Amino acid sequence: MKRLFLLLALLVSVNLHAQKFDGLADAPQMGWNSWNSFACDINEKLIRDTADTIVRLGLKDAGYQYVNIDDCWHGKRDKDGFIHPDPERFPSGMKALADYVHGKGLKLGIYSDAGATTCGGKPGSRGHEYQDAKTYAEWGIDYVKYDWCDTKGLSAQGAYTTMRDAIRAAGRPMLFSMCEWGENKPWEWAKDVGHSWRTSADIYPCWNCELNHDAFSRLGVLRILDRQAGLRKYAGPGHWNDMDMLEVGMGMTADEDRAHFSIWAMMASPLILGNDLRKMPESTLRILSNKDVIAINQDKAGIQAWKFFDDGRLEYWAKPLANNEWAVMVLNRGEQVVSTNYDWKAHFVSDEVSKREVDFKKATYAWHDIWGGKSGDTSAKLDAKVAPHSVLLLRLKTKG
Structure with a gap:
């Protein structure tokens, strides 16, 4: 009591x-x-x-x-x-x-x-x-x-x-x-x-x-x-x-x-x-x-990703990270392997929520494929195959 x-x-x-x-x-x-x-x-x-x-x-x-x-x-x-x-x-x-x-x-x-x-x-x-x-x-x-x-x-x-x-x-x-x-x-x-x-x-x-x-x-x-x-x-x-x-x-x-x-x-x-x-x-x-x-x-910026491009076969998602970095996910919803030849410079990525943006015509980012281990940069097209029911997950950092 x-x-x-x-x-x-x-x-x-x-x-x-x-x-x-x-x-x-x-x-x-x-x-x-x-x-x-x-x-x-x-x-x-x-x-x-x-x-x-x-x-x-x-x-x-x-x-x-x-x-x-x-x-x-x-x-x-x-x-x-x-x-x-x-x-x-x-x-x-x-x-x-x-x-x-x-x-x-x-x-x-x-x-x-x-x-x-x-x-x-x-x-x-x-x-x-x-x-x-x-x-x-x-x-x-x-x-x-x-x-x-x-x-x-x-x-x-x-x-x-x-x-x-x-x-x-x-x-x-x-x-x-x-x-x-x-x-x-x-x-x-x-x-x-x-x-x-x-x-x-x-x-x-x-x-x-x-x-x-x-x-x-x-x-x-x-x-x-x-x-x-x-x-x-x-x-x-x-x-x-x-x-x-x-x-x-x-x-x-x-x-x-x-x-x-x-x-x-x-x-x-x-x-x-x-x-x-x-x-x-x-x-x-x-x-x-x-x-x-x-x-x-766990990125300290705490920003949720959004789909910024969809070519009808693959979806492209972006997540702004701290320190001017980005994460990009290429999602294959479908039942077949899909090849991507994504041109970074063809898309200006702008986020109305975080007010972050990136113009790959003006800035080059190095990317690392988290699951596959490959590396490259945005000066060249992204040439990769994405398995069905799978993703390509990249982390981007500015070069220089």
């Missing part, structure tokens, strides 16, 4: 103009989440083993820092309404698990929902927002993914702002990842509410498909990419368009995996791994730990 009185006192003292914690997502967040591979089949051993694996495989050194527990960790609420973890799945408790993850130099994330129940039918946070945020802070949680099931009649802006304020009142910096699937256009109002917001339905590990369920659909890589049109102006340091968790290593081809990872990097989407890290082959690890692709995603 004492905890409940303390909570009520905390509510009275809350600043009505509370803001999210700054500095937690100056670059898109990187980590791992349990849902894509395990859904509700989770326990504390899986989380500990995954944290160990992130460190052992060098993924921590590559920038992945969050170990996020998704739905179904929940036990019951006690008589005062405070949530507890499932005692069979998490017998040591969340505080002990957070301490273990922190001991590895990593951070622990947790999941809840704006409704009375989660998507998996567990207790949601509706009516318990301040209690739950306080509990998470006491456990040592660093990241809150907040879903949107069982929310009929709720205002998304109101519900997410309430949890933001609750997290702020709890006093522990926790990254706030909003997961309402873009249904309420969070990019228009959530810059000061969350550190990232989902822009589409859940992802599915396919190139260009839509998997229909009774009440919802899951989307392939290209379907999610196409839903980003017009959203890049809303993204930047501390507030990112989230294209959902990665499906690299979950059944697509190697070309599709490299393209998927490249697209998410170019679009400045959070890089949250979804595969079973304990069992992945070396080829998947090489994709997920590619430091040059990660550097594009």
